[in-house]
Amino acid sequence: MTESIAWPAPAKLNLMLRIVGRRLDGYHELQTVFQFLDRRDELHFQPRSDGRILLSTPLPGVPWETDLTVRAANLLKQYKKPAQGVTISIDKHLPMGGGLGGGSSDAATTLVALNQIWETGLDHATLAELGFTLGADVPIFIHGRAAWAEGIGETLTDLDLPQPWYLVLAPDCHVSTAEIFSAPDLTRNSPRIKIRDFLEGDRRNDCLSVVRRRYNKVAAALDWLDQFAPAQMTGTGACVFAAFSDASTAQAVHNRLPADLVGFVARGINLSPLLTQIT
Template sequence: MIYTWPSPAKINLFLYVTGMRSDKYHYIQSLFQFINYGDTLKIIPNKKGTIELFNEHNSLLNKENSIITAAKLLKEQALYCRKKKSSNFGAKIFLNKKIPIGSGLGGGSSNAATALIVLNNLWDIKFTLKELALLSLKIGADIPAFIMGKTTIVEGIGEILHPIHTKEKWYLIVYPNIPILTKNMFSSYSLKQGTQKKTIKDLLTSPFRNDFESIAKTKIKKIKKLLSILSTYAPSRITGTGSCVFSEFNDKISAQKIYSLLPKNVQGFIAKSVNISPLHRILHEKKIQFVDY
């Protein structure tokens, strides 16, 4: 049976930089909130041992990206740990892309997480979610939160997760058609701008903000303008280190009303927050279980 698997977007309800390791990785504290919007992956396993990625037009994508990197890393780890033939670990992967690149919505990390989880099942490798999360740190610091699949406060460089339950809200998310690379934001960041590490209680009771917002507004005037407009209607911030601006509402009608007031050339969408990743909901429905699910 071939299924189409969700690769959901996230927003960072807050994001603080609290320090830096000797290897230049930054310590963060962030609240990862899944939303019911994202990409999808169709994955067809094969016994050829080849891993190929196609777009929604069935064109082969030759450029290495997070999906191919994740699949190859999983295959390598499986061969080492499970001692199976390399031909057992092949797949054709079809990506339907909706999450803009450089938007701060976590598209690349989510794609890698979905690929790792689904291929782990299709290839019958039987790694636990925690093992997959640890492995995924070799690709990107955001991926473990996507793998574990719950609304989470993230600490360290992304490997320390504190699952929490939040009140589900509606979000108007606007993309200014300008991608921002994470490495560029961190290279522009001074630790003098950093935030002192807080307790979980203080994180949840203090006003939310994003330490990268001032940099984004300085670099891209369109982001500054969008934040200025949206903040007159509802609490609004950038998400992650990307360019998307989101506004928070208690109901869908309010979000739709404000969206209708924006210029027609503004690219955006409305999404609902969810405490369980759409991917994990599908896994549960299909009774696909992991040791630490």
């Protein structure tokens, strides 16, 4: 592998999200379904001989040393102690804090790419364990396949899902995941369902009603999109989405977006481009 390769970090959607309990350590027990999108960030890695880890494209308001990609690189370096360092650059296309997993995906791509570039030789299971310490969504991006997830998101069962076209809207607000998961009116005891129930149409997101009550812009985006197809929210938001059978229909709805809404059309995919790049 060479540093000139653009390493993909795709977005994800939560097609369903149920909160079925709460653990003694405060983490919530979930059932959710992950599917990737063909929209992504792209990362480049320039090996360094001085052992340092640098980020050449820091995000506004995020100190470079706290960026998830830098933390991921430092984590791998502490675990395997390679002599090399790296300069990381990110071509950012995914919105921050929208529930699309951009930061987690960037971290996962960093672990997978540097595992190859530094020749640290870790298998995917070990990389996923490391990634989990950075965030609960990191393992699904290392796993690289659409999946049913349980536990706190780390127990994965592969799914072969339809791959529709989605119109994704990004309301102009940042939803705090911590705020939503600590909200007193959040449902924390949803009955568990089977994969079959999801496949037959159970797409509930227990966070949606809480976010809708607190964030008017998310509510407005859901209401607008729901005119054209059943509107859903990914994770704790703020991004919302609807599925369409073909790109032209999704694009036609996108073309009707009011001036105060932004969005994009993307294909749902069951196999991450990161996984296909390394196999």
